[in-house]
Amino acid sequence: MLEKVMKAAHAIEEALITIRRDIHRQPELALQEYKTAKYIADRLRALGCEVTENVGSTGVAGLLRGRESGKTLAIRADMDALPIKEETEHGFCSTTPGVMHACGHDAHIAVVLGAAEILFSLKDSFAGNIKLIFQPSEESPVGGADQMLEEGVLENPHVDAALGLHVTPELPAGQMGCKEGPFFASVAYFTIEIMGKGGHGALPQHSVNPILVAAECIQALQTIPSAQIDPMEPFVLSIGSIHGGQKSNIIPEKVTIEGTVRCFGDELMSRTGQIMENLLRSITSAYGAAYRLNFRSEVKTLINDQGMIGLIKEAGEEILGKDHTLAAQPVLLGDDFASFSQLVPSAYIYLGVGFPGQPNPPLHHPKFDLNEEALPIGAALLSYTALKFLS
Structure with a gap:
């Protein structure tokens, strides 16, 4: 044959x-x-x-x-x-x-x-x-x-x-x-919105700067692979997009962050979404900001x-x-x-x-x-x- x-x-x-x-x-x-x-x-x-x-x-x-x-x-x-x-x-x-x-x-x-x-x-x-x-x-x-x-x-x-x-x-x-x-890995995409309080760049005490909060959130998210995932487990969390603000002296109301997670196993993917929720809740609360996380598991x-x-x-x-x-x-x-x-x-x-x-x-x-x-x-x-x- x-x-x-x-x-x-x-x-x-x-x-x-x-x-x-x-x-x-x-x-x-x-x-x-x-x-x-x-x-x-x-x-x-x-x-x-x-x-x-x-x-x-x-x-x-x-x-x-x-x-x-x-x-x-x-x-x-x-x-x-x-x-x-x-x-x-x-x-x-x-x-x-x-x-x-x-x-x-x-x-x-x-x-x-x-x-x-x-x-x-x-x-x-x-x-x-x-x-x-x-x-x-x-x-x-x-x-x-x-x-x-x-x-x-x-x-x-x-x-x-x-x-x-x-x-x-x-x-x-x-x-x-x-x-x-x-x-091939499980794939998730996420969108995070950080909501602060806009204002004049010269008067930060009257605002909650979502850019500052977003920076801290991004740093924290990047610790997930090293601090909360088994180092023997293939895992990637990548930030691919951040948008916020329009002018140098205006503190914006909102920053949007987008990224992806790749790993093997649906349970680990689900747990990652929960870890992200916990980190974002803690950081935004500390600054008096708010957040929305849209975590979408797209591919198994x-x-x-x-x-x-x-x-x-x-x-x-x-x-x-x-x-x-x-x-x-x-x-x-x-x-x-x-x-x-x-x-x-x-x-x-x-x-x-x-x-x-x-x-x-x-x-x-x-x-x-x-x-x-x-x-x-x-x-x-x-x-x-x-x-x-x-x-």
Whole structure:
């Protein structure tokens, strides 16, 4: 079966490059993936898949049936681009001003469509179903995964397990990284409003300066990782934005602080929100100020199932070799594939797309690029793992 998969993957390499470049030329932001969704739906229909559109806003689901009934495996790709002005010099650069596929979702789409084509060519070889999920809004706090799940994307037929991948320029094309257990972090965002009492900068005794209070709050929040979290526990609390005041001699009424928390585990995330409440309450009370905390847990921990990771690791070793199937480290990035992993046994891997021997700009960079030799490799990995699961 491996020989058939690799032959099919090699045969569609040019088609996958075309798909990736077509998608790259017309990037669309979260919940605006209309052209992208239509492009995907048209290709799925051309394969003979049963297609459902507008799942969770702009999402697309395709169903590929094997020779007879059996288990159902979902394979997911995300579709949205980023508000970044592209600075590469390719002939297929973004034609949408200020929007770019800088996180490789164009490659994810091409890889999953490639896996669909390989599996379609072998559909008489397996029992069961493949559900192809193309998800909007991975980059937005409005999580596209949860929207699709709420609309029943894992039902009709019921999905038994799920696969996904993310490209990384940190590994060269021809390598993959995988890890059992927690892989991507839980993600929360917070907004803090510090309310003081405005006045003249020359008469501070008649005011409560929210900038001063905010500074103390920020200092206190930065002690949480070192003083209140187990030092062996991966944890990040970052302040990314602070806004307050308009003129040098006016004490403002309010300061707004925004940031993010990343960790592994929902219990720790919940406890962090409570720690922040306690610190903010104490500090603002001491100064005679007030506060509002909006703490939003947006993405859960992405957990790789032992059995599913075992399958895709086995596939990787057969396709790439053991030396190129690497152990990945957990990261404090977030990905809402986590919502799938919380519901069904799942495997999510890194697919190397780096160019060997040269600098590779990171994800979310205006010069991010990827080695298209990885596209048929990703399609082969997903399709071969799917066949292993369904057998």
